[in-house]
Amino acid sequence: MKANLAQIFRNQAKRYGNRLAMEKRRNGRWEGWSWQEYYENARAVGLGLYSLGIRKGDRVSILSENRLEWVASDMGTLGIGVCMVPLYTTVPAPEIAYIIGNSESRVFIAENRNVVDKALQEAPGLPTLEKIVVIDPEGCDLSNPQLMTFNELQERGRDLARREPDLFDRLNDAIEVEDLATIVYTSGTTGHPKGAMISHSNILAIFDALDTCVPAYDTDETVPFLPLSHVFERIAGHFYGMKVGITTHYAQSFDTIIEDIAAKRPTIVLAVPRVCEKIYARILGQVKEEPPWKQQVFQWATKVGGQVSRLKEREKPIPLSLDIQYRLAYRLVYQKLNERLGGRVRWMTAAGAPLSREIADFFNSAGIFVIEGYGMTESTAPISLNVIGSYRHGTTGRPLPCNQVKIAPDGEILAKGGNIIKGYWRMPVQTKEAFTEDGWLMTGDIGKLDEDGFLIITDRKKDLIITAGGKNIAPQNIEGLFMKDPLFEHVVTIGDRRKYLTCLITLNLAEAARLAKEEGLSFSKPEDLYDLPGLGPIVDRHVQEVNKNLARVETIKYYRILRNPFTEQTGELTPSLKIKRKVIQEKYRNLIEEMYPAGGE
Numbered sequence: 001m002k003a004n005l006a007q008i009f010r011n012q013a014k015r016y017g018n019r020l021a022m023e024k025r026r027n028g029r030w031e032g033w034s035w036q037e038y039y040e041n042a043r044a045v046g047l048g049l050y051s052l053g054i055r056k057g058d059r060v061s062i063l064s065e066n067r068l069e070w071v072a073s074d075m076g077t078l079g080i081g082v083c084m085v086p087l088y089t090t091v092p093a094p095e096i097a098y099i100i101g102n103s104e105s106r107v108f109i110a111e112n113r114n115v116v117d118k119a120l121q122e123a124p125g126l127p128t129l130e131k132i133v134v135i136d137p138e139g140c141d142l143s144n145p146q147l148m149t150f151n152e153l154q155e156r157g158r159d160l161a162r163r164e165p166d167l168f169d170r171l172n173d174a175i176e177v178e179d180l181a182t183i184v185y186t187s188g189t190t191g192h193p194k195g196a197m198i199s200h201s202n203i204l205a206i207f208d209a210l211d212t213c214v215p216a217y218d219t220d221e222t223v224p225f226l227p228l229s230h231v232f233e234r235i236a237g238h239f240y241g242m243k244v245g246i247t248t249h250y251a252q253s254f255d256t257i258i259e260d261i262a263a264k265r266p267t268i269v270l271a272v273p274r275v276c277e278k279i280y281a282r283i284l285g286q287v288k289e290e291p292p293w294k295q296q297v298f299q300w301a302t303k304v305g306g307q308v309s310r311l312k313e314r315e316k317p318i319p320l321s322l323d324i325q326y327r328l329a330y331r332l333v334y335q336k337l338n339e340r341l342g343g344r345v346r347w348m349t350a351a352g353a354p355l356s357r358e359i360a361d362f363f364n365s366a367g368i369f370v371i372e373g374y375g376m377t378e379s380t381a382p383i384s385l386n387v388i389g390s391y392r393h394g395t396t397g398r399p400l401p402c403n404q405v406k407i408a409p410d411g412e413i414l415a416k417g418g419n420i421i422k423g424y425w426r427m428p429v430q431t432k433e434a435f436t437e438d439g440w441l442m443t444g445d446i447g448k449l450d451e452d453g454f455l456i457i458t459d460r461k462k463d464l465i466i467t468a469g470g471k472n473i474a475p476q477n478i479e480g481l482f483m484k485d486p487l488f489e490h491v492v493t494i495g496d497r498r499k500y501l502t503c504l505i506t507l508n509l510a511e512a513a514r515l516a517k518e519e520g521l522s523f524s525k526p527e528d529l530y531d532l533p534g535l536g537p538i539v540d541r542h543v544q545e546v547n548k549n550l551a552r553v554e555t556i557k558y559y560r561i562l563r564n565p566f567t568e569q570t571g572e573l574t575p576s577l578k579i580k581r582k583v584i585q586e587k588y589r590n591l592i593e594e595m596y597p598a599g600g601e
Contacts, residue, residue: 006172015035016035019035030249042079043076046076046168048153049153055081056081060107060109061099064115066228066250075242081171087185088229089229101125109150116140123146134148177200182234197424206382208401221247221264222246226271261342272349272353273355276350277355283337302358304322335366338366355370358484371388394456395455402418404417414440414441444462465493466497469499487515501556502560506566513526516532519538530561530563
C-alpha cells in the first residue's frame with residue numbers, strides 16, 4: 001500500500017534526523033530546523049489543532065509569507081488528516097472571507113496583526129471559523145477569545161504528545177491516499193476563485209512522474225522565493241523536496257533572492273520565466289555600460305553559446321573548433337552568470353509562460369539547464385516537462401508519465417491522469433464545465449503536439465485576439481519579442497474585435513535611463529523621464545524594431561507608456577508573475593479607448 005504524505009514525512013524525519021532540513025532568512029539572519037526539529041514542530045501544530053477539536057476531513061486555512069511556521073503548519077495539518085487551504089498574501093479582506101467561508105475552515109492561521117485584523121473584520125459572517133492562530137502576535141488583542149498565539153497552539157500539541165506519544169503516528173496512518181490533502185483556490189480575474197481539490201493521490205502521482213525524469217537528490221539544496229501558497233512551489237518545491245530529502249533555504253524576500261542564492265549556493269532553483277528575463281535584462285544592461293570591445297566579446301560568446309546549445313538540443317556532436325571557442329566563451333562570459341547564482345546550479349525551472357530562445361540558450365551555455373514545462377492548479381502543477389537529454393526549445397516537453405494529453409478539434413489542450421483533480425470544492429456546475437463528458441480536463445490553453453510528442457503552447461483560449469478582420473492572433477508571441485528587449489518590463493497586447501493592435505507598456509527604468517543618457521537627455525532621477533519629450537522617440541524606435549519582426553496584421557499601431565509598474569500587490573500580476581489581462585484592460589480602459597478613436601483606422 002502506498003504511503004501518504006504524512007507517512008513519507010515521518011520516514012524522512014527518522015532517516016535524516018539531525019541533518020539540516022530547512023532554514024529561513026529573517027531580518028538578515030538564517031534560522032533553521034533539523035529534520036527531527038521540523039517533524040517535532042509539525043507534530044506540535046497538528047496535535048495542537050487536534051486538541052482544539054479539529055478532526056480528519058476538516059479544513060484549516062493559512063495566510064502568511066514563506067516561513068518555517070508555514071511548512072510546520074502544512075505538515076502538521078496534513079499529519080492529522082486535515083485539509084490545508086493556503087491563501088495568497090495579497091488577497092483583500094473580502095476574498096479572505098470568501099475562501100474561509102467557502103472552505104468552511106474551522107481555524108485560520110494568520111501571520112501577523114494586519115492579517116488578523118482583516119479576518120476579524122469579516123469574522124461575524126463566518127460561522128464555521130472558531131479560532132484565529134497568530135504567528136507574530138505583536139499588537140494583537142489577545143484578550144479576544146477567538147485569538148490564540150502560534151506558540152500556545154504548539155504548547156497544547158506538545159502537551160498532548162507527552163500524554164499520548166503515539167497519537168500523531170496513529171492519525172498519520174489513518175489517512176487514505178484518496179483523502180483531500182489541500183484545497184488550492186485558483187486566482188481567477190473575474191468572479192469568485194474556485195477551490196481545486198487536490199488529494200494525497202494526486203500529489204503522489206506527481207512524485208512518481210518526477211522521479212522518472214527530474215534529476216533531484218537528497219544532496220541537493222534550493223533557495224525558494226516563490227510563495228508557498230502557489231501550487232508550483234508547494235508541490236514541486238515543498239512537498240517533492242521533502243520526499244527527496246532536499247535541503248531548503250527560504251529566501252528573505254523576492255528582492256533579496258540574488259544575495260540569498262549567492263550565500264547558500266543552491267544546486268536547484270525553482271523559478272518562472274519572468275525571473276530569468278529579469279536576470280538576463282540586468283546582464284544586458286551591465287554589458288551596454290562596458291567598452292565596445294567587451295560588448296563585442298559578449299556578442300561573440302552568445303553566438304557561440306547559442307550554436308552549442310542548439311547542437312546539444314538536437315543531440316549532435318560539437319565540433320572540436322566550436323568546443324574550443326565555447327570553453328573560452330564560458331571563461332570570459334558565462335562563468336560570471338554561474339557564479340552570480342552561487343556556482344553550483346545544475347538546473348532551474350522556467351514554467352508557466354514562454355521563454356525566449358535567446359535567454360534559454362544563454363542560461364544553458366552557462367551550464368544551467370533551464371527546464372521549461374507546463375501545468376496548472378487543476379493538474380497538481382506539472383502536465384509536461386522538458387528534461388535534460390530530451391528537450392525541445394519552444395515546447396513544454398513531453399507529457400509526464402502520470403497523465404495523457406490530447407488536442408481537441410478547436411486546438412484546446414486536454415489532460416487526463418492520476419494528477420488531475422476530481423473537481424472544485426462545492427462547485428458542481430464549474431466542475432462539470434471544466435471536464436469533457438468522457439473525463440478530460442479542459443485546460444483552457446491552445447496548443448499542439450509535434451511529431452515527437454512534445455507539447456507546444458500557443459496561447460490561452462480566452463486570450464486569443466480575433467481582430468475585426470477575423471484574424472486569430474496569439475498575444476504571447478508578440479509580447480515575447482518585446483521581452484527580449486531590456487527596455488520593456490511588461491507589455492500587454494490589445495486588439496480583440498478591433499481593426500488593429502495596440503499595447504500598454506511598462507518600462508525598465510534603469511535601461512531607459514541608460515538610453516536617455518546616450519541621447520544626451522538631462523534628468524535628476526529615472527522617474528523624471530516620464531515627463532521628458534525625449535523619452536517618446538526612444539521607446540518608439542524600440543517598438544518599431546519589434547514591428548519589423550511581425551506580420552503586418554500583428555504590428556503594434558499605437559501604444560501607451562504606463563508610469564506605474566505591474567505588481568502582484570496592485571493586482572496586475574499573479575503570484576507566479578503572469579499578467580492578468582482582464583484586470584489590466586479594465587484598469588486602463590480609458591487609456592485603451594484613446595488608441596481607438598471612433599471610426600479611426
